[in-house]
Amino acid sequence: MLEDLGLIAALKSEARRITEVKALELQTMFGYIPSLKKEVSLNLYRILQESLNNVIKHSQASAVFISLEIVDNSLALQILDDGIGCKDTLEKSKGSIGLVSIRERAQLLSGSAEFTSPEDGGFEVNITIPAIKEHYE
Numbered sequence: 001m002l003e004d005l006g007l008i009a010a011l012k013s014e015a016r017r018i019t020e021v022k023a024l025e026l027q028t029m030f031g032y033i034p035s036l037k038k039e040v041s042l043n044l045y046r047i048l049q050e051s052l053n054n055v056i057k058h059s060q061a062s063a064v065f066i067s068l069e070i071v072d073n074s075l076a077l078q079i080l081d082d083g084i085g086c087k088d089t090l091e092k093s094k095g096s097i098g099l100v101s102i103r104e105r106a107q108l109l110s111g112s113a114e115f116t117s118p119e120d121g122g123f124e125v126n127i128t129i130p131a132i133k134e135h136y137e
Contacts, residue, residue, distance in 0.1 A: 007041040008033060008073070011048055015066055018052045024064050030070035035137040040129070043067075043105040046075060047113075050098045051079040051125045059083025059123060070132055075111075077127040085117035102127070109135070 002010045008030050019026050036044075048066065055061050061083030068077050099115055102125065105115040113118035118124070129135065 002041055002045050003038070007036060007044060010041075010045055011066070011068065014045065014048055014052065018056055019066070022056050023062075024055070025062060027063070027065045029065075029067040029069070031067075033068060033070065033075070036132075036135050037137055040109055040135040043109055044075075044127070044129075047077065047080065047102050047105050047125075047127055050102050054096075054098050054115075054123075055079075055081050055083065061122075073132055073134040075127075075129040075135075077125075077129075078081065079125040082122050085121045085123050095099065108110070 001013065005013065006115075011030065013030060015026055015028055018024060034039070052064070055064055058062045059081045061097035063082045065080040066078070068075070070076070103113040106127050106129065109129070111127060113127075114124075114126040116124045
């Protein structure tokens, strides 16, 4: 699907898929993203898949917001939910296998993954891939 549709269409399709699995209010904001190398697109798609699987399995969320945009020559992917959060889990360990996988995929692209769970609930995944122009096709 990714190769046929392109990154943005594949991300939108994956986001819609989870609303069929779980009743969620979904909002997306995708800026213009030039064609990226296959490795970059695949890792971003897999990061979104894992993040959304975590929303379905753990969050008890009613809404999810997904954004992808270029900011200061860095690609920024953000997934936010309004669920119960997991601050204790984040403080006790480096995260679950899923979060470790997300972090490793970001690092493969010389990027970073930050996970936060605000006091009032919810969970945020923030992926930053620097020097995104180096990843254009």
